[in-house]
Amino acid sequence: MRVVAAMSGGVDSAVAASRMIEAGHEVVGVHLALSRSAATLREGARGCCTIEDAGDARRVADRLGIPFYVWDLASRFERDVVEDFVAEYAAGRTPNPCLRCNERIKFAGLLDKAVALGFDAVATGHYARVVEGPSGRELHRAVDHAKDQSYVLGVLDAEQLSRAFFPLGDSTKPQVRAEAAERGFAVAKKPDSHDICFIPDGDTRGWLDRRLGQREGALVDATTGAVVGTHTGAHGFTVGQRRGLGLDRSSMDGDPRYVVEVDAPANRVVIGTADLLGVDVVEGEHLRWCGPPPVGSVRVGAQVRAHGEEVPATAQVGEGDALRVVLDRRVRGVAPGQSVVLYEGTRVIGSATIRATSRA
Template structure:
């Protein structure tokens, strides 16, 4: 196959491309330059898309003996990821920019350009697996649970599954990947992983939002509407936050308070007791269903036998009959006991799920991903999270 390999400049993408070469594919490497200021250097392991990363990607391609190109996607990244990130916070949501980057840049732009140029597939260094079956390809968790990236890949949709290759899906560990990079002489075996939000390399999210949204002082209120403090911008707060509230009036019971909601229309941050963070019902929009052969029916017998909590059980051994929901990239999935899909008049779909056990700190704007066993079956954007009637506090 003719394969277009995305080379970020890191060890994962380099080893993935090299594995595609070893598998006999005709591979071309491409570095997606996403930063409007690529001349900036990385701050340790923070950030990406620097001039250093582009140079490392070029060297890796040269070592592999494959053609290499740089695509300037900074404008697309600015419009679809950074702008969306700011607007979501302004709307009182807590977005996941990695999900949007995978949706709009790493797969939409990469896949569209690959098809236009006559490539059969794209290859990336994500830790996830594509399982080929008689009913079509399926997206599954990566073998290494600590590095599994299926959560952020679910947004790609079913149409891209036949045209992607994830050579690291069966990698047993990151140390194994680094040893493979050293064996292949790729020169990036000891390069640190990038983390945090790539376009905020100093890690100061509040400072970044302040530079884009400015200041907008307002009230911090309790669940009864009583003013207990002041804020400089509701977008600086997210559900579950405890630090940095600077509340002037302590709670009557002396217990700590947490952010339970932001209200952009009223310019308010709402705080309350810890138990208010525990929810067991989630409503979502922008549903993407990846499993046309699996409609998400709940196997009640399997759910009862499995129990309400995954505990410490290996995610790659979860019973295939159990549907679980995950709301963070490396969060522990929760067993789903009820699932409802609804179609809107505009052709979009909504999703509502009930969980066997309450979970904490769910915010609007986060992604919810559904699994059956290790298989990803759906992704949606959280709009509302709440406690169902009769639920016991966690």
């Protein structure tokens, strides 16, 4: 096969590209330029889209002896990921930009361009497995559950999976680093990127303030309805948040308070005690199926965070673009805008964006 290896400049994508070559594929390395004003150097371990990263990817490609290109998808990334991120927070929701990037950039923009140029598939350094099943290719959890990234790939559909390779799914991170060192890759000890790549300093609230501006609003107690403080913008809060509320707990009862609701239209943030955070019903929209969609009421495992615990649940697909998931136990801090990914064993069934939560 002719395969595009997405090369971020990190150790995982480097080893993924080398394994695709060893498997006998014709491989071309591609680095995605996603920033309109990419920094020259990485800031600590944050981000993955700097000029330094592009240089690291090019050096790996040179060592592998494969062609290497930089594809500029910055405008599409700004529109489909960054602007979506801002709009979701402005609406009082908590998005996951990594899922949107996988759905709209790496497995839409990148894959679409690769196919248009005559390539058969795309390979990435994600920790997940593609398994041939009775109805076609299936997405499964990685062997290394500590590094498993199937959650952020739950937005892929069957057609995208048919053209996707994840060569690291059967390996652990130490094995990948050791292999990179054996191959002489300079990135063998390079720190992993983390957090949100387009917010390199990690200050999400400050970044959103610069985009959306500040506007004073009320902090309201969920039980009494009393105003207990003020804030500078509801966009700076997410359900389950404890820190940065600006409260004097000694003037209340001393117990920790958490965000339990973000009312963006009213610029109001509702806070309460931990017992108010638990929910066991999740309503979803924007359904994405990794294979045949489930029919009727089915037992599943449900995961609502990238590194969260899978919870046994019952899922019911409604008419149109609607999903209702009833969890076997309550989960705290589930926010609208996040994604719920459904599993059957290690197989990913699909995903949905959380529209609302409640208690059964």
